[in-house]
Amino acid sequence: MNPKQLSEFFCFLSGENPDLARFELESIILSQGKKIFLEATNDTRIVNIRMQKTMKSVEELYYIQNLIKRATLVHCCCKAYFQVEYKDNQLNDFERLVDSFKSDYIPKLNPSSSFCVRTRRIRNPEGILKQSQITQEITNYFGSKILEQYPSKKVNLKNPEEIYRVIVSKNGLWFGLHVFDSLRKIVRKRTARNRPFFHPSSMNPILQRTLVNLTAIKEGQWLLDPFCGTGGALLEGSRLGFKCVGIEIDRRIVWGAIRNLKSDVETKRLTNLIFGDALHLGFKLGAISAVVTDPPYGTAASTQGYDLSDLLLRFFQEAKAILPPQSRLVISIPSTVDLEDRAAEILNASYRAFHQYVHRSLTRKILVFTLLN
Ligand SMILES: C[S@@+](CC[C@H](N)C(=O)[O-])C[C@H]1O[C@@H](n2cnc3c(N)ncnc32)[C@H](O)[C@@H]1O
Incomplete structure (x- = not known):
């Protein structure tokens, strides 16, 4: 298991047709003419986004927002903090999973804002982690890591100022700060x-x-x-x-x-x-x-x-x-x-x-x- 170098952002695509979802993003980028690069991961529902290095972070966020606001086959976009990709069944228990997180993957966060961690499983990562374990243990693990580093942060499950997302599948795990939702739910209405x-x-x-x-x-x-x-x-x-x-x-x-x-x-x-x-x-x-x-x-x-x-x-x-x-x-x-x-x-x-x-x-x-x- 080799933790990969961080990408800037990752998008969680809708499951109905991930190939189409990626092509939709590529087409929007082409339409907007911006220097944003999509990178496949080994899970079809996660795509990494890299930006031109010269951009300021507000500028980056502005472009990402414009991209995600248009897309319909994306659920959300997160600022990437940590990601690890692995082969089927290479990982079979929670202890081994957390072993790969030794690195200092939690960046500088606002020390006082409230937060919550939300974990989402993509498909059933059968044989990797037991279903009942996975969501709660991973959520608790990441929550406690954030609190260890920032003891004055408060957990707020209902109305947090920051949402940290963990997406886990049989192909890997992605952790980051939720930055944008797509307008998918609004469009559907x-x-x-x-x-x-x-x-x-x-x-x-x-x-x-x-x-x-x-x-x-x-x-x-x-x-x-x-x-x-x-x-x-x-x-x-x-x-x-x-x-x-x-x-x-x-x-x-x-x-x-x-x-x-x-x-x-x-x-x-x-x-x-x-x-x-x-x-x-x-x-x-x-x-x-x-x-x-x-x-x-x-x-x-x-x-x-x-x-x-x-x-x-x-x-x-x-x-x-x-x-x-x-x-x-x-x-x-x-x-x-x-x-x-x-x-x-x-x-x-x-x-x-x-x-x-x-x-x-x-x-x-x-x-x-x-x-x-
Ligand atoms: C499947 S519907 C389009 C549905 C549309 N996307 C919507 O959301 O309402 C296809 C339409 O093409 C029209 N149509 C059929 N032959 C046509 C033609 N030769 N020129 C223009 N419109 C035609 C039909 O009357 C029909 O309203």
Whole structure:
């Protein structure tokens, strides 16, 4: 077991799709154009973040906050104090675990502020530590280490000034000061059912915001949703500060989307709607910087008589004519539809594919195309 050199921060990713979560973070960093580096750890749900050495710590925190506030597939971000990574079953009791913490890993802390330690287990680290032991013993261990060094600090479980997090899995242990939560819980509450106009084809706001982030669109640029439905992507895109335009072919749904967008005070000035057809885009090359879309699958939303693959392949041809090199097109389709290679050829793009379980009868495939030069 070799304690690794500290990284600056670590993020605890949501468990539903850690690969997608990492790619979301990478895409936001690309969009913000900051010198922030992600580093994989040997647990897929933890990613280390390193910053440019020249940054002041307030500056660092500001950038990290901007990154975490946008991400939807991250739970929280901590300032890293100690981390150790190990191989399966290399570690089998608590004494051996704490043996690796001999180093002086608790940095200079505020000597008087109240604190608590919260421990979270990722999956069941079976064979490493007994479940009943792990959370309590680790919490107590870290709590007592902090108190040993700072006897005037007070433990406050309900309303602490500082929260120290321990994340433990069968691959390692990470300890640090909790600095930011993502807005995930707030985004989740914006369910499509709470909007003035609801349609069963609406996508959940967490995934909708993830898709917008995956476009890596930059401030001031225009984002297009050519099959915008009730406006979910436009709402999330404009909440993130991007100029958004949506196209919808069904007049009733256009009116519904207008009601949804108007009811949202934060976003109404940044969104535009076109009653039109995604197969006739008519924008000038470069006017749109990225596309995000959740097209109709022919179940809850109509494909207007098209076979889904035909509709999408025609749409990719249209999109190719308006998107500049290096721009991204992000689309979610049912995982049973196999068209990414043909789409990549039409778009002259590279792509990444991620699978996202929705319910028993639907697994979505999220495709992120990046147009080549
Ligand atoms: C799955 S829904 C979009 C859901 C959207 N993300 C939301 O949150 O409401 C797809 C939409 O595409 C629309 N549509 C179908 N064919 C179209 C076309 N050729 N051009 C534009 N919109 C179209 C459908 O009427 C439907 O509202």
